[in-house]
Amino acid sequence: MSIKSVAAKLFAKKIHKKTQAWATKPVASQKAVFLDLIKQAKQTQFGIDHHFDQIKTYEDFTKRVPIRDYEDLKPYVERVVKGEENILWKGKPLYFAKTSGTTSGAKYIPLTKESMPYHIEAARNAILLYIHETGKADFVDGKMIFLQGSPILEEKNGVKLGRLSGIVAHFVPKYLQKNRMPSWETNCIEDWETKVNAIVEETFNENMSVISGIPSWVQMYFEKLQQKGGKPVGKIFKNFNLFIYGGVNYEPYRAKFENLIGRKVDSIELFPASEGFFAYQDSQKEKGMLLLLNAGIFYEFIKSDEFYTENPRRYTIGEVELNVNYVLIISTNAGLWGYNIGDTVQFTSLKPYRIIVSGRIKHYISAFGEHVIGKEVECALQEAMLGTDIRINEFTVAPQITPAEGLPYHEWFIEFENEPKDRGTFAKALDNAMRKQNVYYDDLIAGKVLQQLVITKVAKNGFQDYMKSIGKLGGQNKIPRLSNDRKIVDLLKTN
Known part of the structure; x- marks a missing residue:
C-alpha cells in the first residue's frame, strides 16, 4: 500500500x-x-x-x-x-x-x-x-x-x-x-x-x-x-x-x-x-x-x-x-x-x-392525464430487461396522440445494442412493467383509452446524430427520457 x-x-x-x-x-x-x-x-x-x-x-x-x-x-x-x-x-x-x-x-x-x-x-x-x-x-x-x-x-x-x-x-x-x-x-x-x-x-x-x-x-x-x-x-x-x-x-x-x-x-x-x-x-x-x-x-x-x-x-x-x-x-x-x-x-x-x-x-408525459415521469420509465425498462441479454444505448419516450389507426399509445424510441429476439414480447413486458409503475397509465390501458406501448427502433448512433444536429453533442448535455410532444422523436433516424 x-x-x-x-x-x-x-x-x-x-x-x-x-x-x-x-x-x-x-x-x-x-x-x-x-x-x-x-x-x-x-x-x-x-x-x-x-x-x-x-x-x-x-x-x-x-x-x-x-x-x-x-x-x-x-x-x-x-x-x-x-x-x-x-x-x-x-x-x-x-x-x-x-x-x-x-x-x-x-x-x-x-x-x-x-x-x-x-x-x-x-x-x-x-x-x-x-x-x-x-x-x-x-x-x-x-x-x-x-x-x-x-x-x-x-x-x-x-x-x-x-x-x-x-x-x-x-x-x-x-x-x-x-x-x-x-x-x-x-x-x-x-x-x-x-x-x-x-x-x-x-x-x-x-x-x-x-x-x-x-x-x-x-x-x-x-x-x-x-x-x-x-x-x-x-x-x-x-x-x-x-x-x-x-x-x-x-x-x-x-x-x-x-x-x-x-x-x-x-x-x-x-x-x-x-x-x-x-x-x-x-x-x-x-x-x-x-x-x-x-x-x-x-x-x-x-x-x-x-x-x-x-x-x-x-x-x-x-x-x-x-x-x-x-x-x-x-x-x-x-x-x-x-x-x-x-x-x-x-x-x-x-x-x-x-x-x-x-x-x-x-419532462413528463401526460397527454391523457397519466403524468408519467422519468423514474417510472427507467424502472420499467430495467424490469423488462431483467434476466435477458437485451442491451440498449439510449432511449426516449413520446406520446402518439393521432395514430394512423387504432388507439393512441406511448411510443418508445430505443437504440439497441443487443436487440430482443421478439420485439412484440419485449414491448408487452415493458408495458406490463409500466402499468405497475404508474396507476394512471394502468387505468388508461385497462379502460382502452390507450393501447399497449409501441417500440420504434432507432438507427445506430441515431441519438448521437440528433444531438450533433442541434449542437449539443457531448459535455453535460443529455437526452430527455420523455417529453409531452414529438419535437425530439420526429428528428430521430429510425429503422
Whole structure:
C-alpha cells in the first residue's frame, strides 16, 4: 500500500466524522444555513426588495420570497451580468456558469467565492466516503479522467464565464494534477468527436483507475477504446475499478457498460448542477444519494402533483416523506432565492436524508392525464430487461396522440445494442412493467383509452446524430427520457 493511499484513508476517516456531525442533525443544520443566508444577504438589492431585515423565521421567508424559475429571476441576474454589485449576493460573483435554457436562451448562473468551494469539496468527499466504507484506496495511485467541457473561459463585464465542468477544471487540487487526464490541451478541444478521439489516443496506454462523466458520453469513449484495442475496456485498463457519474440514471446503461468493460466495477453517483452540488452517493450498500444539508444551500420541497396549483405548500427537510415526488427548490450562497431548478426528487431514507433524482418537472408525459415521469420509465425498462441479454444505448419516450389507426399509445424510441429476439414480447413486458409503475397509465390501458406501448427502433448512433444536429453533442448535455410532444422523436433516424 502506497503512502498516498494510506493518507487517503486517514483523510477519509476525518471527512466521514465531519459528515456524520451534520447528517445526524439535519433540521439544525438546515436552520443554521437558512439564518446565515438571510444574514449575509440583508444588504443586497434582493434582500432589501424582499425585506430580509424583517425575516426571523422560515414562515417570514415564505411570505416574502415566492418560488421563482430563471425567467422570474432574470431581471436581477441581468443586473449582475452587467457588472452591478450586491444584487443577489454580496459583491460580484467569481464566475457565471453558462447553460442553455429552453425558454430563456443562454442562462447565466452565478458562482460566488462562498459557493464555489462546496462544488469542489462535494466531489472530493464522495470519493473519500467511498474509501472509508470500502477500504479501497489503491486507485489514488492510478490515472483519473473526467469527460467534461472545455476549461477555456470567456469574460463578461469583469466576470469569467464558461460551462460548470470547465470552471471546475481550474480547481483540481495540486495533489491530483499529476494523476488527472486528459491534458489541458486535449480538454480545450471544442468539437466533441475530435476531443474523444484525442482522449482515446492520450489515455490508451495509461494506468486508468477512475473514469468519470455522463454515462452516454463515457459510453462513446469506451466504444472507441474497444475499437482501437480490440478487447474490453477492463483489459485495456486492468486497474479501472471505479466509475463516477451524474446527470442521468446509470441503471439503463449498466448492462451495456459491463459488456464494454468486460466486468463489473463500483460506481458513485453525483448530483451536481450549475446552481449547486446537491447530493452524492455516500454508501455502496444503501439506495440514494446523501442530501448535502450544510453546503450553503437551503432546501424546500413542493409535491409535484401540487406544483401547478395556486400557492402549493412548501415543505422543509423535517417535513418530507419517503417515496413522494417533490420539486426541488433552493436558496443559495450564490444568490438564488426560492429557486426552482426543475428537478424532481424522492427520498429513499430519512436517517440520513438520501434522495434519488426522479425526473424533471417539465419532462413528463401526460397527454391523457397519466403524468408519467422519468423514474417510472427507467424502472420499467430495467424490469423488462431483467434476466435477458437485451442491451440498449439510449432511449426516449413520446406520446402518439393521432395514430394512423387504432388507439393512441406511448411510443418508445430505443437504440439497441443487443436487440430482443421478439420485439412484440419485449414491448408487452415493458408495458406490463409500466402499468405497475404508474396507476394512471394502468387505468388508461385497462379502460382502452390507450393501447399497449409501441417500440420504434432507432438507427445506430441515431441519438448521437440528433444531438450533433442541434449542437449539443457531448459535455453535460443529455437526452430527455420523455417529453409531452414529438419535437425530439420526429428528428430521430429510425429503422
